[in-house]
Amino acid sequence: MNKRNKNIKDIAKPNQLLSRFNPRGFGALKFLLEKEFKQILRNKFLIRVIIFLPLIALSLLPMVANFEIKNNNLAVIDNDHSPSSSLFIRKIVSSGHFHLVSVRQNYNDALNDIEQDRADVILEIPAFFEKDLMTTYSAQVNVTANAVNAVKGALGSGYLMQIIHNFSNDLRSRFMAGNSKIQTPAFEIVPRYDFNPYLEYKFSMIPAIIMMILGMISGFLPALNIVGEKEKGTIEQMNVTPVGRFPVILSKLIPYWIIGFIVLTICFIVVWIIYDMVSVGGYLEIYLFATVFVLAFSGLGLIISNYANTIQQAMYLMFFFVINFIFLSGLYTPISSTPEWVQSMSLFSPLRYMIEALRSIYLKGSHFGDLWTKFAALVGFAVFFNLWAILSYRKKA
């Protein structure tokens, strides 16, 4: 191999063009880059993907990817039919957390509403509710919540309990107002949601979706590019040149790095136009993180392209990694609520650091100083993946 390279060099020496640079060094990079850009610009499909993927994903996904829990459908069984019980029901409906869908005569009918997904929560007011309340000063109500969707079940029953609690407080202050002997200790609990006061789900999804798009484009494209060259056989032509593997890898990396920036910018513009959302923190910091993140994902794409022989294999492999990274990134649910071992696994997902960083900068306005550990982790991934990509690149077919 070495001997052959030497021979090629010897032959190339008299050539004026090649003698101007060391073919194994970076002089060749300029020409390789020119080739890559020409290929990319010629590929209409690629350009369409770069422009339309962010547009479509960002306009459709936030509408669908919505875990928001706003309307709990309520079924009521009022066995008391007293002024107090109807006041109680009105109080619940006016809280805005519940949507009264049915009033049933017995528990089985209401249960059927839950079974057929018409209702999420059942409230059963027992007979003599008002009488108990007035004579024994205490009463009981039954709450049944559908907990197949655990979040919805927990929140629905939680809200109902809070309203019941507030209702008792109201009654107390109304009936005890004249009685100065009994002083009721009371305090109120005020929830406040920082950064996103109306708890709009799309605010938390959009930064994550942007990073998914960026990760997919900067990971899949270089992998498909190299494997595509392998399938067509044109990679052979590259391999017989005296150009070293370092410039070859760089020439594959740099164009997708630039594409990453373009995609990110398109994403920000789309989000600004459609959702009127701009970053709370600095864009400079976001781009700084994105620089390293794109490098890391492109490096992963290159590693895969070194091992895969067909486009199908590369797709499956990349799909495998991307789906693992996404699930371990805290995109859907907070990492802190997963089991220990999943939490330690998630440390190996570059997407986790990037999504956390982008959410913090974009939504909260965090600064680089707050997030430097995440930056360091991303740099680690970028170095590791790209070193591996360069070392595993073989010029032999």
Place this chain on the structure above:
Amino acid sequence: MNSTNKNEHTHPTPTNGQWKTFGSFVQKEFYHITRDQTTLALLLILPVLLMILFGFSINTEVKNSQIAIYDPSNDVATRGIIEKIKASDYFTVVRMLNNPAEIEKQFLKDDLKMVVIFSDHFYENMQRTGKAQIELLTDGTDPNSAMTVVSYASNIIGLYQQDLFKIQQIPFEITPSVKLMYNPELKGPYFFVPGILGMILMIICSMMTSISIAREKEFGTMEVLLVSPFKPMSIILSKTIPYFVISLVNLATMLLLSVFMLKVPIAGSLFWLVTFSILFIFLSLSLGLLVSSIANSQLQALLFSGMVLVIPVVMLSGMIFPIENMPAFFQWFSKLIPATWYISGVKKIMIKGLGFTSILPELGVLISMTILLIGISWKTFKYRLE
């Protein structure tokens, strides 16, 4: 070949010989699959992988959430409430703040979920004016976990209040008795298992069948099969049998994983769950046949089944994202997706433990969809290749 067996059978078709040919076609298909070890591994490992990923990484429980406390009062009541919060498994107090200016800064830096802020002279105000206040400041960038954390914290603080009332004999207390149906421990996988079943069966049956038929077209071996005296429709049917078997294996794997690994029990009848799933497998296979009659190359089949079958199932079937949150158009669209009905049926039988009669609507829709799809793929099936 047929004539030798004709006398032994009274009915004309299918004869023993045709069955034999059919058997060897099926055998050929099994050889194809077992030889391509990457794909076989994908077929068998994908369900396990997805089960683990969904089961463990999508978890909505509040556990050890990091919180900070700002307590300017530091009196009997606030200390009592803080003790209650510290005693619960849900929260870990990582920091006591001394200065209100620190509150916002902590959110920027840490993985802090909530700051509990007491008002001044808490105990005094609580006893006299009733104007004492506890502010629960949460990080709204993750809405659901913010709401869940607030609701857990409110309940814990409510417990403190109840204790207080018990001592002081406070009247007009309405106590709710809460029952959480189907999933009393509020585990995440209860919601996802039916969805994963639907997605995997759809991927294996539709995507893999259509790709395998498209591969024969691409390699030109379809031509060889079609010129054989065997009926073309039977050739296609023989291709679906191995995938049917693999789907059954996957169904068994996923149910076992769900029961023993994720601890999601099968609350209703196993018989009806399996029967209902087999109906869905038939439906997915007929979808796969339909795709294969449109696609001519593997890449086309892959893209088509990916875009038209898998993405809608993942996004719109209610598998991950609740359908009731979607805009009206998508809600309407989701009704056209077979997996939506399958997932809803599985939820009823497997999670809610309801009887056969409760899934009659789902069953009806799926049966008519299957008949329709088989009809269409029968009509569009091409006996000749261009």
